[in-house]
Amino acid sequence: MNLIPVLILALSxxxxxxxxxxxxxxxxxxxxxDPYISINVVVQRLISSSESISLMAVPFFITAGxxxxxxxISAKLMSLAxxxxxxLTGGLGHVNVLLSTLMGGISGSGAADAAMxxxxxxxxxxxxxxxxxxSAAVTTASACITPIIPPGVGLVVFAFVCEVSLxxxxxxxxxxxxxxxxxxxxxxxFISHKRGYKPSRTKRASFKEIWKLTxxxxxxxxxxxxxxxxxxxxxxxxxxxxxxxxxxxxxxxxFVYKExxxxxxxxxxYESVLSMAAVMLxxxxxxxxxxxxxxxxxxxxxxxxxxxxSKNKYLFLLFVNVLLxxxxxxxxxxxxxIILAPLLAPxxxxxxxxxxxxxLVMCLxxxxxxxxxxxxxxxxxxSGTVKVKTDLLVKELIPFIGVCIAVLALITYIPxxxxxxxxxLF
Amino acid sequence: MKKKILWLISHIEEIISVIGLSGMLLFTIFxxxxxxxxxxxxxxxxxxxxxxxVWATFxxxxxxxxxxxxxxxxxLVNRLPERAQYRLRQTLMGVCVILFTVLAYTALLxxxxxxxxxxxxxxxxxxxxxxAIVGFVSMAFYSMxxxxxxxxxxxxxxxYYANAYQETDDMKVEKQGDLR
Numbered sequence: 001m002n003l004i005p006v007l008i009l010a011l012s013x014x015x016x017x018x019x020x021x022x023x024x025x026x027x028x029x030x031x032x033x034d035p036y037i038s039i040n041v042v043v044q045r046l047i048s049s050s051e052s053i054s055l056m057a058v059p060f061f062i063t064a065g066x067x068x069x070x071x072x073i074s075a076k077l078m079s080l081a082x083x084x085x086x087x088l089t090g091g092l093g094h095v096n097v098l099l100s101t102l103m104g105g106i107s108g109s110g111a112a113d114a115a116m117x118x119x120x121x122x123x124x125x126x127x128x129x130x131x132x133x134x135s136a137a138v139t140t141a142s143a144c145i146t147p148i149i150p151p152g153v154g155l156v157v158f159a160f161v162c163e164v165s166l167x168x169x170x171x172x173x174x175x176x177x178x179x180x181x182x183x184x185x186x187x188x189x190f191i192s193h194k195r196g197y198k199p200s201r202t203k204r205a206s207f208k209e210i211w212k213l214t215x216x217x218x219x220x221x222x223x224x225x226x227x228x229x230x231x232x233x234x235x236x237x238x239x240x241x242x243x244x245x246x247x248x249x250x251x252x253x254x255f256v257y258k259e260x261x262x263x264x265x266x267x268x269x270y271e272s273v274l275s276m277a278a279v280m281l282x283x284x285x286x287x288x289x290x291x292x293x294x295x296x297x298x299x300x301x302x303x304x305x306x307x308x309x310s311k312n313k314y315l316f317l318l319f320v321n322v323l324l325x326x327x328x329x330x331x332x333x334x335x336x337x338i339i340l341a342p343l344l345a346p347x348x349x350x351x352x353x354x355x356x357x358x359x360l361v362m363c364l365x366x367x368x369x370x371x372x373x374x375x376x377x378x379x380x381x382x383s384g385t386v387k388v389k390t391d392l393l394v395k396e397l398i399p400f401i402g403v404c405i406a407v408l409a410l411i412t413y414i415p416x417x418x419x420x421x422x423x424x425l426f
Numbered sequence: 427m428k429k430k431i432l433w434l435i436s437h438i439e440e441i442i443s444v445i446g447l448s449g450m451l452l453f454t455i456f457x458x459x460x461x462x463x464x465x466x467x468x469x470x471x472x473x474x475x476x477x478x479x480v481w482a483t484f485x486x487x488x489x490x491x492x493x494x495x496x497x498x499x500x501x502l503v504n505r506l507p508e509r510a511q512y513r514l515r516q517t518l519m520g521v522c523v524i525l526f527t528v529l530a531y532t533a534l535l536x537x538x539x540x541x542x543x544x545x546x547x548x549x550x551x552x553x554x555x556x557x558a559i560v561g562f563v564s565m566a567f568y569s570m571x572x573x574x575x576x577x578x579x580x581x582x583x584x585x586y587y588a589n590a591y592q593e594t595d596d597m598k599v600e601k602q603g604d605l606r
Contacts, residue, residue, distance in 0.1 A: 013498075015518060016518070018497060020487070021525060024525065039528075043558060046558060047557075050483045050484070059450065059479070059482065236458060243451055244458060273444050274486070274493065276486065278497060280483045332499070335497045374501075
């Protein structure tokens with residue numbers, strides 16, 4: 001078994017070479033020196049893997065999320081979140097967590113959610129006496145709820161690379177997302193009580209006020225449910241669902257919320273292109289790398305060794321948890337998923353783990369990796385935006401990471417949490 | 427006028443990619459409408475959507491390379507002394523020049539040899555594969571440009587890596603929050 005490309009890949013990653021480039025460059029010497037494979041295979045695999053109809057879902061969901069960010073929904077969702085939980089001790093901390101959960105159903109991107117909340121909520125929290133470190137920590141931690149609430153882009157990518165039903169995977173995200181939300185809110189309440197953080201509103205919002213605010217946000221809140229039901233009823237495929245979601249976001253942004261302007265469209269498409277092309281190149285480059293892996297029969301060997309070592313699915317899941325948490329500290333979650341999901345999914349299947357459950361575990365793992373020190377990507381995003389010292393942010397973040405890992409353990413070892421809704425719906 | 431032409435040339439990858447993404451979206455929606463309203467899905471729309479996807483991907487990847495937006499892990503590099511960091515990035519940019527030149531050349535040969543046609547319009551795959559040539563030629567060109575800049579204009583080269591954090595879509599969400 002020739003493992004030189006794997007070594008080159010690891011070295012390139014460590015040197016900071018972009019993942020997509022590293023995935024291509026590591027196999028080129030292998031293809032040049034192997035007399036049975038032509039170098040043309042690299043380009044052929046790159047192009048042919050980008051000609052997939054199901055792959056179109058990825059750019060569509062990214063575009064829909066970008067359009068939503070321009071449609072003025074975040075301010076409406078924030079008012080709704082404040083009305084629902086603002087009266088609790090540490091009100092704005094709860095609003096922060098709930099807003100991330102609601103945004104999960106809209107933008108599907110944890111990084112976008114963290115960036116938005118850094119601007120919308122953290123200054124307000126500081127003004128009302130919350131520690132800067134705590135405000136930044138709640139924002140960072142709650143951003144890892146967003147990717148597992150449908151329609152998270154990570155879920156779409158996993159569904160594509162492992163050929164899993166997107167509808168099932170999306171519906172599986174609700175309970176884990178809610179568990180994350182509730183556990184973080186309990187922690188926020190505990191810390192706020194200890195530090196004396198006040199509620200953001202003096203009394204509970206009336207039912208009439210909540211109803212009015214829910215009605216305002218309902219067009220956007222309906223989106224993930226509509227998508228899952230559309231997929232369930234066979235009204236559209238995952239790809240068409242992504243396109244419908246993009247158009248729906250555009251229409252409600254323009255005609256219902258009236259904040260999206262047609263002159264913003266080129267800018268929206270430009271942002272979408274930059275986001276989607278980076279993901280697409282990793283996806284196509286991973287296809288080139290997987291050709292080498294298959295040629296060397298590495299997935300089969302890896303599966304056999306993992307099954308041999310882990311003996312049962314619980315040990316294997318523990319191994320996956322630890323591996324992904326460590327990788328997540330260093331590598332972007334999307335890249336980790338694209339590279340590792342096709343390697344680990346066959347082992348999971350062989351050990352009798354449902355791929356819907358496994359996909360959710362992977363997505364949550366990658367999200368938690370992004371908030372784990374020392375190099376989690378959300379930590380740098382938030383500390384840079386809020387201008388808070390990384391040390392302080394990390395110190396405040398530790399209890400939240402503990403909570404996230406506890407929820408991850410529950411979701412990993414009790415599949416019921418993830419499978420109950422897909423089993424009911426599909 | 428000259429300024430406009432120069433702008434168009436310097437943003438050609440983005441323009442192609444945006445057209446590709448928009449086309450893909452429109453053709454897919456058109457097909458959904460045709461299927462539901464007229465019970466007559468159009469094969470040609472799917473074919474065009476796939477062609478648009480390929481044309482959005484490779485020039486789009488080149489646009490990301492221009493702005494250093496491809497995912498990578500730079501935590502180790504960032505911890506190196508300033509000088510070593512600079513040299514390593516310069517070397518990697520040199521590797522990029524070779525990588526994309528090889529890929530552009532291979533894509534060219536692959537495209538010239540293409541004989542397959544699409545099933546509906548019978549369009550030669552040369553027109554689809556050309557997207558990879560455009561993407562890789564652009565990436566080779568910009569890698570060369572950044573490599574030369576790394577020798578002649580270190581401030582510009584350093585800015586290229588610093589810009590990545592300001593150019594992400596996440597930051598644009600922030601800017602949008604400001605506007606609101």
